[in-house]
Amino acid sequence: PEPNYKSRQLVSLAPQSNPIDTADMLRLLLIWAAILGCCHGQSEVSRRNSLLKVMSPPELEGTYGCASADFGFPQHAGSMTGVVVYPRPNTMACMNFDDFGISFRSRRAGGPPVILLVDRGGCYFTTKVQNGQKAGAAAVLIVNHRNEPLFAIDEPESGETTLDLHLQDITIPSALITKSLGESLRKASNNGDLVNVNLDWEESRPHPHERAEYEFWTNGNDECGPKCDEQVDFLKRFKGVAQTLEKKGYTQFTPHYITWYCPENFVLSKQCKSQCINHGRYCAPDPEQGFSKGYDGRDVVLQNLYQICVFKVAKKTGKPWLWWDYVTHFAIMCPMKKKMYTHECASGVIRSLGLSQKAVDMCVGDPHADEDHPVLKDEQDAQIGKGSRSDVTMLPTLVINNRQYKGQCSSLQFQ
Known part of the structure; x- marks a missing residue:
């Protein structure tokens, strides 16, 4: 059955305009993070506008529309890159995957998130997503069985199903995709192709509700369109506040970078060679989300590594800011865009800040080595959730006091 669906109201955020003192600056961090989309959280917002970008196989490359669910974990202005998996059996995901001995959890740190592809019908949308989440999927794509316009998936009306009691436990995103796209993705997955996709959420704006020391999970990619532009703009605008907070001892900031490893069967493939360093151990999506032009994902991994190493070297000098x-x-x-995304340009910036180029280069090491990189391995290990902390699977993400930020959104004004 597919119940009637209810709509939700957009909310607005109105930050205070009165002067603030230094003690309130951390609150401003979270407010600006919410307004500029630097973090994600639980909210009452419409999340209908989403994009699904297929990066491989090459014949499916392109950007497609999808309709996000209005339940689960909203990815406010964030994105997620993962590998599409079509389950056999339980293709509708109406039963618990444990009954079939199926798990989508990575066997080791750094595995790419699994975006589960399931067929529509047979049970509630919420049932499909719950079963996917329990089995370790990072997101669920539901393939429509009709050729019709997409519609936003909402939770069942209150009282329609006992699953209402467990909706709050759904913490992964989901979306409805067209029948034609779903059939193409299903065919590619069944053929054994590496199906890489990027889910991009555009509209949500969370309201922060707590203050703490923080981690910012980000990316050195600047060619992913408006999302990258917004993130760079946030870094520029918040830099002064963040540095003041750090210098005065109000915060202890740590940047982090998501990487994933290439599945062993594809390590020697063109896709993995172009996206990964250290023999497939550390990878990032292609900047233009296509393999035929511009910089490669491996270039992004290298620049991410430079940024981590700059932070580590700066921290040792007592100036992490x-x-x-x-x-x-x-x-x-x-x-x-200016073809300056290079080691030489990065070195010039490092020297201009008075940091040791030698120390940074030693930290970066050899990206061609067929061995673990201690810095990037630590980053992959940090992506895995522990205790009450969830896995970090999307960019950007804010982690506060060892918990991913999940601020509730409302029409409150900051007084």
Whole structure:
């Protein structure tokens, strides 16, 4: 059965205009993070406008529309890159995958998130997503069985099903895709192709509700369109506040970067070679989300590694806030559009900040080595959730006090 669906209201955020003192600056961090879309959280918002970008196989490359669910974990202005898996059996995901001995959890740190592809029908949408989440999927794509316009998936009306009691436990995103796209993705997955996709959420704006020390999970990619532009703009605008908070001891900031490893069967493929370093161990999506032009994902991994190493070297000098100077200067001086996204340009920015180029290079190491990289391995390990902390699977993400930020959104004004 598919119940009637209810609509939800958009909400607005109105930050205070009165002067603030230093003690309130951390609150401003979270407010700006919410307004500029730097983090994600639980909210009462419409999430209908989403994009699904297929990066491989090549014959399916392109951007497609999808209709996000209005339940689960909203990815406010964030994105997620993962590998599409079509389950056999239980293709409708109406039964618990444990009954079939199926798990989508990675066997080791750094595995790409699994985006589960399931067929519509047979049970509630919420049932499909719950079963996918229990089995370890990071997101669920539901393939429509009719050729019709997409519609936003909402939760069942209150009282229609006992599953209402468990909706709050759904913490992964889901979306409805067209019949034609779903059939193409299903065919590619069944053929054994590596099906890489990127889910991009555009509309949500969360309201932060707590203050703490924080981690910012980000990416050095500047060619992913408006999302990258917004993130760079956030870094530039918030730099001064973040550095003041750090210098005065109000925060302890740590940047992090998501990487994933290439499945062993595809390590020697063109896709993995172009997206990964250290023999497929550390990968990032292609910047243009296509393999035929511009910079490659491996270039992004290298620049992410440079940014991590700059932070580590700066922290040893007692000036961790120099990371903010590096990433903002690099964005201005070394953009992909100007073909300046290079080691040479990065080195120039490092020297301009008075940091040791030798120390940074030693930290970066050899990206061609067929061995684990200690820094990037630590980053992959940090992506895995522990205790009450969830896995980090989408960009950007804010982690506060060792918990992913999940601020509730309402029409409150900040007084």
